[in-house]
Amino acid sequence: MFDFSFSELLLCFVVALVVLGPERMPAVARTVGRWTGKARVYMRNLTAELERETQVAELKKQIDDAQRILRETSQSLHQETQKLVEEAKPVLTAPAKPPAENG
Numbered sequence: 001m002f003d004f005s006f007s008e009l010l011l012c013f014v015v016a017l018v019v020l021g022p023e024r025m026p027a028v029a030r031t032v033g034r035w036t037g038k039a040r041v042y043m044r045n046l047t048a049e050l051e052r053e054t055q056v057a058e059l060k061k062q063i064d065d066a067q068r069i070l071r072e073t074s075q076s077l078h079q080e081t082q083k084l085v086e087e088a089k090p091v092l093t094a095p096a097k098p099p100a101e102n103g
Contacts, residue, residue: 017025 016028020028
């Protein structure tokens with residue numbers, strides 16, 4: 001994210017040493033180190049949470065697509081079944097011919 005060269009970091013260290021003095025510099029360095037560590041942990045957690053949310057959104061989309069396909073297939077099967085029933089009605093309701101007697 002931020003790009004610092006070694007010379008820039010060295011310059012910041014020298015300025016901090018001059019301003020703070022050698023007595024307070026170790027305490028300030030520890031505090032800055034802790035803040036940096038907390039910021040890294042926060043960013044790592046934020047990144048993991050965003051990845052989880054993305055995965056959840058993708059899974060929801062896949063489930064919605066599967067439900068849509070299932071619904072369309074079910075409707076298609078229902079329509080085909082209705083067609084077959086309508087085609088079979090005349091055959092089923094026609095009077096049965098008595099068997100011819102062989103004599």
